[in-house]
Amino acid sequence: MQFLRTLVVGLLLLPLPALAYDVLVLQSLREKSYEEALRGVRRECPASMRTVVLSDYAEIDLTRLLREEHPRLIIAVGDRALEFAERQRSIPVLFMMALQAKVRTGAPVAGVWMLLDPQRYLSIFDTLGTRRVAVLYDPQRTGAYLKRAQLASRRSGIELYAREVRSPKETVAVLESLRGKVDALWMLPDLTAVSTETTEAYFLFSQGERIPVVTFADAYLAMGGAVALSFDRYDIGRQLGGMAQSLLEGTSVEELQTQYPRKVLMKVNDGVLRRFRLALPGGS
Amino acid sequence: MPLRFRIPHVAKNFRFRIYITFTATIALLTAAFAAFYVITEVNGFRATMEREGRLLATVLAQNSRLPLFAENREALALLAAGTARYPSVLYVSINNTEGRPLTEVHNRKETAGGAIDMVVEVTSPGLVSSPEAVLLGHAPVDQQRVIGQVHLRLDTSSARERLKKLVAATLAIGTLFWIVVSLLSYQILKRVTASFNMLMRGIEDIGSGNLSARVNLDSDDELGRAANAINAMAASLELRELENLSLQEELLKAMRLEVQEEKKRVMARLIHTNKMTSLGLLLSSMAHEINNPNASIRFSGHIIAKIWNDALPLLDGVWREEGAFYLGGLPFQQARAALQENADKIVENSERIARVVQGLRDYGVGDRSGLRPDLQVNAAVEAALSVLACQMHKDIWLKTSLNRELPVITGNQHQIEQVLINLVLNAMQAFPEGRGVVLLTTSYDPLAGEVVIEVEDDGVGISAENRERLFEPFYSTKLDRGGSGLGLYISQYIVAEHGGRLELVPRPGGGTLARVLLPAVPEVPAPAG
Numbered sequence: 001m002q003f004l005r006t007l008v009v010g011l012l013l014l015p016l017p018a019l020a021y022d023v024l025v026l027q028s029l030r031e032k033s034y035e036e037a038l039r040g041v042r043r044e045c046p047a048s049m050r051t052v053v054l055s056d057y058a059e060i061d062l063t064r065l066l067r068e069e070h071p072r073l074i075i076a077v078g079d080r081a082l083e084f085a086e087r088q089r090s091i092p093v094l095f096m097m098a099l100q101a102k103v104r105t106g107a108p109v110a111g112v113w114m115l116l117d118p119q120r121y122l123s124i125f126d127t128l129g130t131r132r133v134a135v136l137y138d139p140q141r142t143g144a145y146l147k148r149a150q151l152a153s154r155r156s157g158i159e160l161y162a163r164e165v166r167s168p169k170e171t172v173a174v175l176e177s178l179r180g181k182v183d184a185l186w187m188l189p190d191l192t193a194v195s196t197e198t199t200e201a202y203f204l205f206s207q208g209e210r211i212p213v214v215t216f217a218d219a220y221l222a223m224g225g226a227v228a229l230s231f232d233r234y235d236i237g238r239q240l241g242g243m244a245q246s247l248l249e250g251t252s253v254e255e256l257q258t259q260y261p262r263k264v265l266m267k268v269n270d271g272v273l274r275r276f277r278l279a280l281p282g283g284s
Numbered sequence: 285m286p287l288r289f290r291i292p293h294v295a296k297n298f299r300f301r302i303y304i305t306f307t308a309t310i311a312l313l314t315a316a317f318a319a320f321y322v323i324t325e326v327n328g329f330r331a332t333m334e335r336e337g338r339l340l341a342t343v344l345a346q347n348s349r350l351p352l353f354a355e356n357r358e359a360l361a362l363l364a365a366g367t368a369r370y371p372s373v374l375y376v377s378i379n380n381t382e383g384r385p386l387t388e389v390h391n392r393k394e395t396a397g398g399a400i401d402m403v404v405e406v407t408s409p410g411l412v413s414s415p416e417a418v419l420l421g422h423a424p425v426d427q428q429r430v431i432g433q434v435h436l437r438l439d440t441s442s443a444r445e446r447l448k449k450l451v452a453a454t455l456a457i458g459t460l461f462w463i464v465v466s467l468l469s470y471q472i473l474k475r476v477t478a479s480f481n482m483l484m485r486g487i488e489d490i491g492s493g494n495l496s497a498r499v500n501l502d503s504d505d506e507l508g509r510a511a512n513a514i515n516a517m518a519a520s521l522e523l524r525e526l527e528n529l530s531l532q533e534e535l536l537k538a539m540r541l542e543v544q545e546e547k548k549r550v551m552a553r554l555i556h557t558n559k560m561t562s563l564g565l566l567l568s569s570m571a572h573e574i575n576n577p578n579a580s581i582r583f584s585g586h587i588i589a590k591i592w593n594d595a596l597p598l599l600d601g602v603w604r605e606e607g608a609f610y611l612g613g614l615p616f617q618q619a620r621a622a623l624q625e626n627a628d629k630i631v632e633n634s635e636r637i638a639r640v641v642q643g644l645r646d647y648g649v650g651d652r653s654g655l656r657p658d659l660q661v662n663a664a665v666e667a668a669l670s671v672l673a674c675q676m677h678k679d680i681w682l683k684t685s686l687n688r689e690l691p692v693i694t695g696n697q698h699q700i701e702q703v704l705i706n707l708v709l710n711a712m713q714a715f716p717e718g719r720g721v722v723l724l725t726t727s728y729d730p731l732a733g734e735v736v737i738e739v740e741d742d743g744v745g746i747s748a749e750n751r752e753r754l755f756e757p758f759y760s761t762k763l764d765r766g767g768s769g770l771g772l773y774i775s776q777y778i779v780a781e782h783g784g785r786l787e788l789v790p791r792p793g794g795g796t797l798a799r800v801l802l803p804a805v806p807e808v809p810a811p812a813g
Contacts, residue, residue, distance in 0.1 A: 171354070196409065197409070216418075217415070233421070
């Protein structure tokens with residue numbers, strides 16, 4: 001009996017082996033699209049990973065976690081996870097599926113935007129022959145993206161009528177102010193410019209002005225959108241997985257630029273285009 | 285007065301009752317349908333108004349969603365004004381979530397006809413996801429958020445106006461419908477009940493006694509079968525009626541005949557009574573007329589006999605003294621006997637006359653006195669023959685054959701004598717030449733217990749025509765020869781009074797047989813020893 005007690009105490013006093021893995025995956029919540037993207041990550045990055053779903057915990061001590069587990073890389077999936085991961089600067093962070101992602105200068109953060117390359121949209125407008133394109137945005141949310149878009153538009157000869165919207169309530173009035181001035185409407189995934197209350201305003205404007213709306217998701221085609229350019233979540237994961245693998249192989253995060261999704265899916269509402277007497281070669 | 289006596293006759297008409305019932309039912313149904321239609325229409329109109337109002341408010345809410353979200357009062361005012369142009373809209377307001385109106389339009393003063401308030405919430409569009417959710421591939425969720433409300437007040441006075449018009453139109457159409465249906469139903473009822481009326485007329489005709497009437501209804505329905513049954517019944521009744529009439533006529537005829545027979549019998553009895561009365565008077569008169577001289581004759585006979593008896597010793601003395609002499613052309617000795625004898629005959633015949641007259645009087649007054657229980661029929665025969673002796677002619681031979689063993693009868697000898705005299709006189713008068721044989725026999729029929737007296741002659745007989753009237757009083761075939769017509773009548777009466785019968789039958793070989801049958805007194809067996 002005495003021997004047995006001594007054995008148990010001895011086992012308890014032995015130092016536990018550290019949980020060794022390379023990648024800490026911080027996931028904002030349990031989301032099917034996140035899982036899909038992570039499958040893409042794992043496809044390209046076979047490193048050991050531990051996934052922590054933030055929504056499963058009331059509070060997580062990230063510093064302690066990193067100190068004890070020593071991951072080499074953090075993959076943040078979702079805005080909250082990115083925000084959580086940015087609290088530390090010791091371990092490089094790769095993000096994806098974060099709509100509100102903003103990369104601060106000097107921060108070890110890179111990733112894949114949820115916004116497509118503006119050039120993709122501009123080429124669509126160019127193909128459609130719409131030179132004056134209106135776009136509503138919130139400078140706080142998509143201001144940087146729009147600047148890049150404006151730069152690109154100048155190169156492609158597309159005149160962007162960018163209008164700032166600082167509150168969803170302004171959307172309708174701003175749209176009204178664009179009546180008769182533009183040939184197309186570019187719908188950005190800006191949570192201020194596009195809200196559930198104002199979404200239809202875009203399409204009402206489109207109907208009233210008989211101009212196409214180029215949007216960022218297939219779902220809006222059913223509401224009257226003409227063209228939808230969207231990304232492939234699995235491919236975003238693979239894209240990010242490649243970046244992670246590169247990081248793990250020694251590439252510094254500063255060398256890795258945040259990238260636009262490389263694979264773009266385009267869908268077209270033929271009925272709307274036909275009504276507006278527009279054509280888009282290769283549209284589906 | 286009870287109500288039923290005030291009901292006009294037409295109200296008892298079957299067709300009228302059906303018509304009234306039908307038209308009343310149609311009126312009730314029409315009224316019910318009209319009321320139902322009006323109520324349904326009014327409710328439908330109100331529902332339509334409410335639906336239109338709700339639709340209007342919903343459209344306004346849909347249209348004002350974006351301006352309301354953007355709090356664009358100008359756009360909201362334009363929308364509200366556009367909605368307020370509808371004539372039934374009294375008031376429009378678009379409110380924010382706190383209920384504060386962002387725009388209001390008062391169209392006009394509210395009428396007294398009432399109003400409907402319609403409040404519809406303005407919501408964010410459903411099935412629209414946020415950009416983030418869309419990018420994450422979330423399916424759209426219908427989560428509508430209330431961002432305000434639209435308040436409409438609708439004027440319902442038009443419903444009242446519509447109700448008035450509807451009621452008026454419904455009443456007019458209903459009344460017209462009722463009139464048309466009533467007229468049509470009258471025509472139909474008239475056609476349908478024609479058979480019934482025809483049947484009723486036929487029944488009434490038959491019921492009033494015209495059994496030859498028939499219901500001329502040619503159909504195969506219930507009325508037709510009823511008409512056939514009634515016709516068959518009427519035919520049967522007519523046949524019975526004819527049979528009854530026939531029987532009645534026969535009855536009347538029989539009664540008439542019976543009355544006539546009775547009348548004849550009564551008249552005969554009256555005549556008989558009258559004759560009997562006359563006969564009684566005649567007999568009384570005759571008796572009185574005969575009795576007086578007869579009494580004088582009998583008295584004279586007695587006087588003559590007394591005088592002769594007194595004178596006879598003297599005349600005998602004269603005869604003895606003076607010898608024979610003549611009296612009345614006869615020698616005294618003959619005259620002596622003849623006078624005594626004639627004097628006796630005077631008295632005797634006078635007494636017979638008195639008895640005959642008395643008998644006639646008794647007969648005339650129905651006297652039955654003088655019946656004897658031990659009358660010897662042969663004695664009566666002999667007495668009658670003695671009376672008839674002076675009536676006998678030399679050419680008529682009266683033969684008698686009397687049974688001396690006759691039983692006695694109960695009777696009146698004088699009456700039996702009278703019967704025999706009548707019968708013998710009739711027989712004597714039956715010879716046309718005044719010459720013949722009259723046979724008078726008496727016998728006894730032990731089987732019948734009757735004493736039989738028969739008077740036969742071989743005279744002319746009795747014709748069939750006269751035979752039926754022989755016993756009538758005052759009927760005689762010899763009235764020209766002094767016949768009274770009472771002989772056989774009285775004789776039959778006397779015989780009948782004695783419980784017997786008088787028969788006159790033709791005699792084989794000619795002539796007549798008169799037979800008197802009188803019940804004999806039953807012989808009482810002599811006590812032994």
